[in-house]
Amino acid sequence: LVIHYSATMLSVVSRKKLIKQLLREGVRELSLEMLNQLHHKQRRWWVRPWIQRREELGASSRLLQELKEEDPETYRNVLRMTAPQFQELLELVDPLIKKQDTVFRQAIPCKTKLEITLRYLATGDSFRSLALLFRVPHNSISVFLPEVLSAIYEVLQPFIKVPETTIQWEEIQKGFEYKWNFPNLCGALDGKHIRIKRPPNSTSMFFNYKGTYSIVLFAMVDADYCFRYIDVGQDGRANDSTVFRNSTLKIALEQNLLNWPRGGLCVGDDAFCLTTYCLKPFSHRGLTVEERVFNYRLSRARRVVENAFGILASRFRVFNTPIPLNVNTVEILVKTACSLHNWLRQTSPRTYFPSGSVDDEDLNTGVIAPGAWRNMPSLMLPIDRLYSSNNYGRDGEEVRQWYMHQFMTQLSVPWQMTSIGIEPILTVENE
Template sequence: MTPQRFDELLTLVEKKIKKKDTMFRLAIPAKTKLEITLRYLATGDSFASLQYLYRVPKSSISKFLPEVLAAVYEVLEEYIKVPSTKEEWELVQRKFEVQWNFPNCIGAIDGKHVQIKCPAESGSNYYNYKGTFSIILFALVDAEYNFLYIDVGANGKSNDGAVFQASTLNIAMERNTLNLPQNAVIVADDAFPLRKDILKPFSKRNLTISERIFNYRLSRARRVSENAFGILVARFRVFERPIALIPETVDLVVKTCCALHNWLRKSSGKYYLHL
């Protein structure tokens, strides 16, 4: 993040995270709180490491971190926006057709397991098929790696298809309340159901040439969701190891990183993608 972007973000959240000094102690400056929070997201550094670097007690960091995350997400949440008009959806479609040679596509869906330390008294609820503990980030991604929709917090025991079925996105699609263009489709992998509005690759053997071409083009379009997750992890290395926070705070971490991703994607352009 450039200094200019940091100052812009600080201006947006300062009033929400600033505390008053008391007779007994000086409040931690809003700038320091934001610096520590962003460094935690960008590096995944332990609270002990952050304490040493910023001379702020671990107990204070654990207390203000959720507050700062919530403030950042509140001011940037608008950057994660499901299109509301037919014209906005058609713009998404045009970009998929131009960039990925796949017409009528309004997005790619996928799920990502975010590793966490096993929550207390949670049993096997967060234990996933990979043998780790996690929560799930489910997302609809556009042709330029922006998150159009996210659903965060399903426990790792669930599968991507089940998370989608229970999502508000699926409910809106089934109720036909999204103002979608005619013949609009979402691309997905085999974890999701095959429907008239959800396309998956042919899975049978001995495919025809036409079916192979279809699978190739669908795979290219669908891969934007995988790439978006890859960019997210590369930019926010907190995802590289199990997150040692309670699930509610992990949810905030994920939502805030997704909002920052979209904000930086739009404000910094291709610079943000140059890893």
């Protein structure tokens, strides 16, 4: 009996060991299979083969080089500047954007990063499209783009600097008087909405009156279509009064921090407040001839800021699509585009502003030939107008009335009556 019991127990123990062994082997095989599947899902290469051929076949090495040598005009259209200008800009930003090679991979050349950034500004193309053109990973573009934008703005910021002395302001006044027949004028004001993608966790913030999301670019422009002051980043909810009121320009003007010349003026449309230093047109119905002439003269001078914004949007078409970047990067992008605008306007006016780019008025007939930018679509919207008593100032009205009378007497120009649709009366002297 004892021997039979012992044999039975040994049989049970053997079966348990066998079961445990089978389970261990099954778990081992299952684990190996899972690891094998994970291994197949891992990246098949460290760098995709077509990206590895960037130096031989990428746009930086092939297409742009061919255009530079064979078709300079198309090269300029691609990057919005000539090859010598690109080289000059590259030398300026190179120390700020250069990265060191590592043991794993070579750094993207500064030349390629600058070309991609300029092409993005020029077109607003998606990062994936730029990745295919330049053979650079799209996630790498999203990393270096803000760095390159900041570098460009840093080196070109002196071209967008606010005048610091009264003499510098007086030079701007001379430009407005000579070109636009408006004395004492230091700048033309306007603001535009820059469309952006809806920021995460954003409901009403950045939501503008057109039902889209935007930040505001507020600017003052001189007689040569250059930005002299920019304020970027107020959210799209802002209307006309809050944009100007919250700008550092208004604060500096009221606290006399700009060495503003005595009697200096800026002009804006009806969205701005009427003050002793900021004039706007008459807006009520039944305007007199004198008021219509004043409005024409003011509009003629203010046309520079309309054209500056128009040229900016037509040259840098990233503004013609909602910008899919975070708000901080969009702010840097806008500042960079404005600084590039000024740099190109001042260093190569003929290529950046070819004939027909801006509005051209025939002084004999009063007919205005619209600039080429007006035929292009734009998502830049004017700031919302808020009509209230805050837009009117008694002292400002006295200044406006003074200029209205001067434009009919000492400051009149021969073509102003024709320009408002009134034929001048010709007098014939008796023989």
